[in-house]
Amino acid sequence: MIIAYVILVLAVVLWKGYFAWKRGMRTYRRDLQEHDSLREYLLGNGASKRESVRPFVNHAVARALKPLCTQWRLLLILVAMGLLVALFK
Helix, strand or coil: CHHHHHHHHHHHHHHHHHHHHHHHHHHHHHHHHHCHHHHHHHHHCCCCHHHHHHHHHHHHHHHHHHHHHCCHHHHHHHHHHHHHHHHCC
């Protein structure tokens, strides 16, 4: 029973992580296409290549992780299921 619970939790975490990664990458690519002039401006003013993509990466990470932080009900259900599995073991 514990193994089934661990597999369930891992599956949910991987599923949510995959879609968060996908959302972040889609946002990053779209921002680079739509705001390429900002990147060129930063590069022209002495920013390194790494510094020029930092605003795009920050926005992509925030957009990818925000839905995960607001899904507290899912985490509550997983914790409750874990407690039930531990109690009825």
